[in-house]
Amino acid sequence: MNDDLLDLDRRNGLPAEWLTLLSRHPRSSWQSPGTLGMTAQFWLDRHQAFRQLGQALQDSIEALRAGRSAPEDFQAGFVPRLRLFLGELNGHHQVEDLHYFPVFRQAEPDLAPGFELLDRDHQTLHAELIATAEAANALLQALARDPSAAEGPLETYAEISGDLLSGLLRHLDDEEDLVIPLMIELGEIG
Numbered sequence: 001m002n003d004d005l006l007d008l009d010r011r012n013g014l015p016a017e018w019l020t021l022l023s024r025h026p027r028s029s030w031q032s033p034g035t036l037g038m039t040a041q042f043w044l045d046r047h048q049a050f051r052q053l054g055q056a057l058q059d060s061i062e063a064l065r066a067g068r069s070a071p072e073d074f075q076a077g078f079v080p081r082l083r084l085f086l087g088e089l090n091g092h093h094q095v096e097d098l099h100y101f102p103v104f105r106q107a108e109p110d111l112a113p114g115f116e117l118l119d120r121d122h123q124t125l126h127a128e129l130i131a132t133a134e135a136a137n138a139l140l141q142a143l144a145r146d147p148s149a150a151e152g153p154l155e156t157y158a159e160i161s162g163d164l165l166s167g168l169l170r171h172l173d174d175e176e177d178l179v180i181p182l183m184i185e186l187g188e189i190g
């Protein structure tokens, strides 16, 4: 498969040649007692928190669009949660790039192309994260000026943040498929 077909917005999963360990340790086995160490479970929990927070932010945008929430109520919940989401996501990717991926690459050189792809995902997601923050600022400024005239910035934000969330969901699933079986295989001591 060439690299372009593996881009975050085009692929539907990882190539089979990187998923040998996943077939040995399928998702259905992960929650069996004693299978996951603390780090793997923590990592999965972080990913789940990103999925939930990302979806909650999209839901609050949908509520604003549909007129189910007033602009001031929307802002009170949206601003701190978006700040948390973007900040934590950025920190999570840095920890993976700097600490986890180098260790995994060294432990399993055959999977190095997989970690390069995840690294590239982080760059894509980072650009989308910045675009989302900018679109959010434009939306908040428009709401402060005149909520009845904020439709354009609202649509722009919904589209840009929707791209971030769909890319993130793809990335989280693929990263888990690569990393969790490797952590189970290696064990976590050391």
Ligand SMILES: [Fe+2]
Pocket (backbone or CB within 6 Å): 093, 096, 118, 122, 171, 175
């Ligand atoms: Fe990641």
Ligand SMILES: [Fe+2]
Pocket (backbone or CB within 6 Å): 047, 092, 096, 172, 175
């Ligand atoms: Fe991650």
